[in-house]
Amino acid sequence: MHDLIHELAQSFFIHECLRVEDSTKLPSIIPKTLRHLAIETTNSDIIKKIGQFKYLHSLILFYRTFNQDLCNALTEIFKASRSLPLLYIRASKDLKIIPQEIGNLIHLRYLKIDGYDLTML
Known part of the structure; x- marks a missing residue:
């Protein structure tokens, strides 16, 4: 894709889509209208902030390390984002x-969890 087209698409969808990687921090101002979020991180503080987006339609989460903070953060996300139809989690x-x-995700239609030792859902 040409750079100009890519920049135009990013500016057009800035209020609906966001991608965060470890090398980037969350922008200071993130619109509450955010619909699609993709995160690849080892920082559990970033994951804890996901709960503030109540209107997410898709959440793609790549979390490369595991600790109890991930389960606590997932609990908060599941409580806050009840209308989430797509959830993809890839964890260590x-x-x-x-x-x-x-179970609070009453609109969940698409679920994929890549957990190698997942024993209970």
Whole structure:
């Protein structure tokens, strides 16, 4: 894609789509109208901030390390984002359980969880 077209597309969809990687920090101002979010990180503080976006339509989460903060952050996300239809989680091989609050996602239609040692959903 040509750079100008790419920049135009980014400026047009800035209020709906956001991609965050470890090398980037969350922008200071993120619109509450954010619909699609993709995060690749090892920082659990970034994941904890996802709960403030109540109107997400898709969440793609690549979390490369595991600790209890991930489960706590997922619990908060599941409580806040009840209308989330698409959820994709790819976590390290230490992810064994998905919090039971995933049942709060009443509009969930597409779910993919890549957890190598996942024992309970």
